[in-house]
Amino acid sequence: MGIVDAPVEARKPVVEAPSWSVGRILRPVGRWGAILLFALIFGFPLYWVVTMSFKPLAEWNPPGKVYWWPDNSTLNNYKSVLNIQSDSGAADGELSVSDLLGSSSGASNTNNARPYLKNSALAATLGTLIALAVGIFTAYGIARFRAGGRMLPFQILQLRMFPPIAVIIPLLFMWVYLGLWDTWYGLAILYGAVTFPFVVWLMRSFFQEVPREISEAAIVDGCTQWGAFFKAVLPQVKGGLAATALFVFILNWSDFLIALVMTQDKAKTAPVFLSSLQGGGTGQQYGVQAALAMILILPPAIFGLLIQRYLVRGLTFGAIKR
Amino acid sequence: MAKITLDNLTKHFGDLHAVEGLNVDVPHGSFTALLGPSGCGKTTTMNMISGLEQPTAGEIYFDEFPITKLEPGNRNVGFVFQNYAIFTHMTVYENLAFGLRVKKKDKLAKADLDKRVRSVADTVGLSAALDRNASRLSVNDMQKVALGRSMIVEPAIFLLDEPFSNLDSAFRAYMRTELKRIQHEIGQTMVYVTHDQVEAMSMADKIAVMDLGVLQQYATPDELYNKPANRFVANFIGSVLNNFLPATYKTANGTAAALHLAIDGSRSIDVSDRKAAIEGRTGTGSLSVSVRPERTRIVAPDAEEATIPARVILVEPLGAKDVVHMESGGIDVRTLSQPSARPRIGDNVGLAFDEAAVHVFDDDTGLALR
Numbered sequence: 138m139g140i141v142d143a144p145v146e147a148r149k150p151v152v153e154a155p156s157w158s159v160g161r162i163l164r165p166v167g168r169w170g171a172i173l174l175f176a177l178i179f180g181f182p183l184y185w186v187v188t189m190s191f192k193p194l195a196e197w198n199p200p201g202k203v204y205w206w207p208d209n210s211t212l213n214n215y216k217s218v219l220n221i222q223s224d225s226g227a228a229d230g231e232l233s234v235s236d237l238l239g240s241s242s243g244a245s246n247t248n249n250a251r252p253y254l255k256n257s258a259l260a261a262t263l264g265t266l267i268a269l270a271v272g273i274f275t276a277y278g279i280a281r282f283r284a285g286g287r288m289l290p291f292q293i294l295q296l297r298m299f300p301p302i303a304v305i306i307p308l309l310f311m312w313v314y315l316g317l318w319d320t321w322y323g324l325a326i327l328y329g330a331v332t333f334p335f336v337v338w339l340m341r342s343f344f345q346e347v348p349r350e351i352s353e354a355a356i357v358d359g360c361t362q363w364g365a366f367f368k369a370v371l372p373q374v375k376g377g378l379a380a381t382a383l384f385v386f387i388l389n390w391s392d393f394l395i396a397l398v399m400t401q402d403k404a405k406t407a408p409v410f411l412s413s414l415q416g417g418g419t420g421q422q423y424g425v426q427a428a429l430a431m432i433l434i435l436p437p438a439i440f441g442l443l444i445q446r447y448l449v450r451g452l453t454f455g456a457i458k459r
Numbered sequence: 460m461a462k463i464t465l466d467n468l469t470k471h472f473g474d475l476h477a478v479e480g481l482n483v484d485v486p487h488g489s490f491t492a493l494l495g496p497s498g499c500g501k502t503t504t505m506n507m508i509s510g511l512e513q514p515t516a517g518e519i520y521f522d523e524f525p526i527t528k529l530e531p532g533n534r535n536v537g538f539v540f541q542n543y544a545i546f547t548h549m550t551v552y553e554n555l556a557f558g559l560r561v562k563k564k565d566k567l568a569k570a571d572l573d574k575r576v577r578s579v580a581d582t583v584g585l586s587a588a589l590d591r592n593a594s595r596l597s598v599n600d601m602q603k604v605a606l607g608r609s610m611i612v613e614p615a616i617f618l619l620d621e622p623f624s625n626l627d628s629a630f631r632a633y634m635r636t637e638l639k640r641i642q643h644e645i646g647q648t649m650v651y652v653t654h655d656q657v658e659a660m661s662m663a664d665k666i667a668v669m670d671l672g673v674l675q676q677y678a679t680p681d682e683l684y685n686k687p688a689n690r691f692v693a694n695f696i697g698s699v700l701n702n703f704l705p706a707t708y709k710t711a712n713g714t715a716a717a718l719h720l721a722i723d724g725s726r727s728i729d730v731s732d733r734k735a736a737i738e739g740r741t742g743t744g745s746l747s748v749s750v751r752p753e754r755t756r757i758v759a760p761d762a763e764e765a766t767i768p769a770r771v772i773l774v775e776p777l778g779a780k781d782v783v784h785m786e787s788g789g790i791d792v793r794t795l796s797q798p799s800a801r802p803r804i805g806d807n808v809g810l811a812f813d814e815a816a817v818h819v820f821d822d823d824t825g826l827a828l829r
Contacts, residue, residue, distance in 0.1 A: 353509075353511050353540070354540060355546075357532065357536060357538040358532065358612065359558065359562050364561065368557075372549075373548055375548070
């Protein structure tokens with residue numbers, strides 16, 4: 138009763154008059170200054186790669202001059218990397234890398250990254266699929282049936298505790314013996330094995346968020362355990378699945394170390410090829426490397442944008458308990 | 460439609476005896492509640508009936524057929540879970556149709572399926588929401604979907620595991636009535652698990668009260684209330700916590716003729732009509748008596764009918780009635796009183812009750828003595 142009868146004035150929130158102080162003005166300035174500084178530091182490499190990829194050879198690394206922006210922007214770096222026959226460079230009277238290496242006129246283009254991009258795509262995709270296929274079932278078994286006991290999740294994570302380089306030499310011998318060395322599928326198997334623990338750990342927590350009753354309801358309705366998994370449980374975690382798939386794909390796609398040791402030429406991947414882009418006559422081929430780097434950024438970025446809707450949900454899954 | 464027989468049903472999880480030797484007959488078309496505190500084995504019992512758990516020992520019969528070897532999907536049961544377990548990646552329509560679509564045998568024609576879905580949606584009141592995404596439903600509507608999804612397969616037995624405990628209280632009361640109506644309408648055999656005795660009392664034909672995996676009493680709501688088999692049931696049933704008072708007995712000529720309430724030695728209760736309380740007792744000893752708050756009343760402390768003296772320590776107004784908490788010789792007692800005659804905290808009052816309303820319990824076994 139007392140609350141209802143209280144005069145209206147008494148219930149108004151108290152608003153203080155703004156007081157002008159130095160702190161009030163400096164605080165946002167300091168905040169935005171810090172944000173800007175960090176944005177500059179973190180943005181610089183990206184800026185460098187983007188601008189470099191459009192610079193002609195003469196602007197890559199001329200002594201005593203820095204080109205902050207390409208003066209004569211060109212697509213030749215991309216054409217060279219993607220092996221697109223180009224004569225525009227010659228027409229412009231500009232010296233292209235291909236010209237330098239004498240590869241534009243029918244001779245093989247040593248900058249051609251196409252086969253290596255293809256190897257990367259095949260190995261990373263198959264590797265991701267292997268890791269997901271094995272990892273999802275492992276994760277569900279652990280989350281739902283406590284398969285393998287209490288220690289299994291930790292044992293699986295332990296697989297990631299030593300650096301892959303520790304076992305890469307014996308693996309090299311094994312893969313040569315098995316005929317898997319320097320093949321994209323041999324590489325994919327390794328990618329699957331290396332990223333499998335991540336799938337288990339990520340998916341396990343997603344599956345734990347799905348109430349047990351979801352699968353039980355499906356089973357009572359007449360599904361088998363498998364049917365309940367595919368029809369009722371898996372669709373519930375599709376956001377987490379998308380996030381996991383992207384995460385694992387990025388790991389595989391950007392791998393350098395394993396591909397460096399486990400491939401020679403046939404199955405060489407794009408990151409390894411990128412590191413080898415240094416011509417005898419040109420030194421570091423910055424422009425070409427930058428163009429290839431840009432191309433390498435694309436698939437994860439596109440994939441990420443496509444699944445953005447699921448990604449946010451997937452990455453924040455479990456943050457809110459119902 | 461079917462009747463259910465639980466025959467010596469037992470479930471152990473390692474050392475934990477979740478359900479021990481449960482014998483219950485659920486008659487065809489009846490509404491039976493499994494009632495008990497959490498951890499009493501009621502949900503485990505439900506899971507065994509549905510087939511989600513295998514019993515350690517014992518058998519379950521639907522009509523006369525043993526069914527423990529059958530897969531859950533082949534038992535023809537509907538199961539409504541406490542947290543709904545609806546499929547949030549589907550629409551309401553797809554949720555309702557799920558049970559019909561996964562059936563391998565006798566698949567329905569599309570038109571028949573559509574008819575069934577719409578008719579069930581109508582029954583549970585979801586006709587307007589059929590195309591909505593299940594994840595966007597309110598909690599209340601989610602439970603309607605869960606109910607409809609179990610109903611649509613026309614199960615022989617309907618199992619509900621605390622289906623309304625997440626609902627707000629007004630809607631819970633509404634759904635209680637609705638469920639009871641549906642149950643009457645289609646004569647469905649229903650087993651309902653709950654820890655809420657109000658829910659069980661208001662809906663069930665018969666209630667099986669369980670504690671620590673053991674059946675305490677299986678009876679109608681009236682019987683549970685008026686003739687509790689033991690102290691646990693007397694304590695668990697009733698909307699206001701029951702009053703338990705220590706008592707002593709003294710035998711005369713080898714039979715306990717009267718009980719004396721220990722709080723006030725001057726008051727004695729005649730128990731000569733309760734043979735079990737008398738039989739085999741010699742000398743003196745102690746027992747417990749209980750008298751429900753609603754069977755007691757506040758009187759003047761010096762009134763002749765005053766059974767025990769008490770002091771008021773708390774008053775809980777419930778609207779129609781007040782729950783008055785009192786203390787008497789270190790023991791908490793409660794009564795219901797009219798708000799018009801609300802006592803003040805600290806008042807010294809007398810508590811009166813009818814001898815016929817008193818239950819007597821053995822201190823060692825907890826069993827009711829009649």
